[in-house]
Amino acid sequence: MRSSNGPPASGRDARLLFLTRAARMFSYGFLSVVLVLYLSGLGFSEARIGLLLTLTLAGDALMSLWITLNADRVGRKSMLVLGAALMVAAGVPFALSGDFTVLLLAATFGVISPSGNEVGPFLAIEQAALSQVLPGERRTGVFAWYHLAGSFATALGALAGGWSAQALQASGLSPVDSYRALVFAYAAAGLLLLILFAKLSAAIEAPPSAANAGRLGLHASRGVVLRLSALFSLDAFAGGFVIQSLVAYWFHQKFGLAPGALGSIFFVANLLAGLSALYAVRLAKRIGLVRTMVATHIPSNVLLILVPLMPSLPLAIAVLLLRFSISQMDVPTRQAYTMAVVAPDERSAAAGVTSIARSTGAAISPVLAGPLLAVPALAGSIFFLAGGLKIVYDLLLYRSFKASDAGG
Numbered sequence: 001m002r003s004s005n006g007p008p009a010s011g012r013d014a015r016l017l018f019l020t021r022a023a024r025m026f027s028y029g030f031l032s033v034v035l036v037l038y039l040s041g042l043g044f045s046e047a048r049i050g051l052l053l054t055l056t057l058a059g060d061a062l063m064s065l066w067i068t069l070n071a072d073r074v075g076r077k078s079m080l081v082l083g084a085a086l087m088v089a090a091g092v093p094f095a096l097s098g099d100f101t102v103l104l105l106a107a108t109f110g111v112i113s114p115s116g117n118e119v120g121p122f123l124a125i126e127q128a129a130l131s132q133v134l135p136g137e138r139r140t141g142v143f144a145w146y147h148l149a150g151s152f153a154t155a156l157g158a159l160a161g162g163w164s165a166q167a168l169q170a171s172g173l174s175p176v177d178s179y180r181a182l183v184f185a186y187a188a189a190g191l192l193l194l195i196l197f198a199k200l201s202a203a204i205e206a207p208p209s210a211a212n213a214g215r216l217g218l219h220a221s222r223g224v225v226l227r228l229s230a231l232f233s234l235d236a237f238a239g240g241f242v243i244q245s246l247v248a249y250w251f252h253q254k255f256g257l258a259p260g261a262l263g264s265i266f267f268v269a270n271l272l273a274g275l276s277a278l279y280a281v282r283l284a285k286r287i288g289l290v291r292t293m294v295a296t297h298i299p300s301n302v303l304l305i306l307v308p309l310m311p312s313l314p315l316a317i318a319v320l321l322l323r324f325s326i327s328q329m330d331v332p333t334r335q336a337y338t339m340a341v342v343a344p345d346e347r348s349a350a351a352g353v354t355s356i357a358r359s360t361g362a363a364i365s366p367v368l369a370g371p372l373l374a375v376p377a378l379a380g381s382i383f384f385l386a387g388g389l390k391i392v393y394d395l396l397l398y399r400s401f402k403a404s405d406a407g408g
Contacts, residue, residue, distance in 0.1 A: 016199060016200055020196050021149050021153070022149050023193055024153075025149075027185070029116050029155065030160050031113060031116075032116035032266075033248050033259065034248075034259060035179075036114070036248065044100065045370075051370065053246075053366035054366045057119065057359060058363035059108030060111055060113075064121040065356045067083060068353075069353075072128070076125050076204050076205055077202075080126075081194055088110075089111075090190075112186070115243035115244050115362070116243070116270070119359065124351035124352040124355045125352075128347040131339045143336050144281045147328065149274075151273045151274025154266075161259075162262050162266075163260045163263050164182060165178040165182060166258055221341060221342040221350060234393045235389075237389065238385065240363065241383075241385050246369055248262045250379055253379065257313075270324070273325075274328070276296075276326050277332050279329055280328075283329070284333050289333040289340075290333075293334055296330060300324075303326075
């Protein structure tokens with residue numbers, strides 16, 4: 001590795017993992033801006049869209065649970081390839097069919113991201129692979145750059161998705177057909193990932209002792225991982241009310257924004273989110289990982305609550321962007337803290353269990369958010385619910401883990 005303040009550069013596998021992260025998040029970014037607009041264009045109500053998004057995230061969680069818990073035993077590379085194949089298996093039916101049952105099956109058994117954030121088994125396995133080649137003191141810094149690569153890719157994807165859809169519509173395609181073209185592009189991104197993952201070497205695989213791990217792939221660290229998972233699930237449940245596709249739809253409905261404008265907003269938002277992860281490294285060294293998570297997360301959630309209270313579009317955008325400028329400082333610190341409190345042969349399983357807990361929590365809330373978005377007077381409540389519950393999570397996290405806090 002180069003240094004704790006720069007991106008890793010120690011080998012082909014590390015570079016490939018950064019590349020797969022960027023390619024995946026780019027595809028998630030462009031899909032999230034148009035996904036709900038696409039489903040709405042197919043004729044689905046807000047309630048049905050919310051149900052489909054919930055089942056999409058729930059299916060991702062179930063598939064990811066099996067993949068990540070078996071990754072260290074079966075092979076990390078093989079499971080990453082399988083995850084990429086599941087992206088293709090979701091994208092193609094979404095592009096070809098407007099039947100709710102077909103989309104439901106594709107969403108349940110495939111991998112698709114309505115949030116612009118990580119879904120599927122990739123993050124947990126990639127974190128474990130990177131942690132294996134990193135000394136502990138560099139882990140937070142490298143995770144910050146890893147997160148930055150994903151955030152910048154998501155930002156570019158959102159920009160490309162929004163303006164591509166608008167350009168296709170200007171050329172004569174209907175809105176639904178323009179969005180469908182981007183869903184096909186998502187499936188193509190899954191195929192690209194499959195090829196890239198196939199190039200990884202055996203160096204990313206878990207130590208042989210991982211095959212002897214206990215239930216859930218954990219042994220000594222099971223208690224602390226389950227406690228963290230419960231808290232992360234609450235945070236993700238709150239975040240599920242404001243996944244990127246739902247926020248884009250809220251701005252579209254409230255202010256009439258076109259896809260290009262939505263893409264531009266989330267381009268800037270994700271750039272700011274990525275940069276905020278870098279700030280977290282220096283702060284964590286001074287005050288600790290847990291304190292950094294909490295001290296930055298509470299103000300960001302206050303700002304989230306303020307978004308629907310703004311009287312104009314410029315003010316709503318300004319508050320949203322300010323929120324994004326500090327909203328992701330807890331991500332690399334959360335990842336580094338989880339990796340620090342478990343044994344090396346538990347890392348894939350620990351990252352997998354905590355990621356699945358987050359996916360499960362996030363899967364529940366869209367089905368509740370959908371009916372709220374259908375009522376103009378209640379649409380803004382998704383921000384209140386998300387911000388309020390996230391603040392509760394912050395306070396519980398600090399109370400539970402402040403005693404074991406450590407610098408990054």
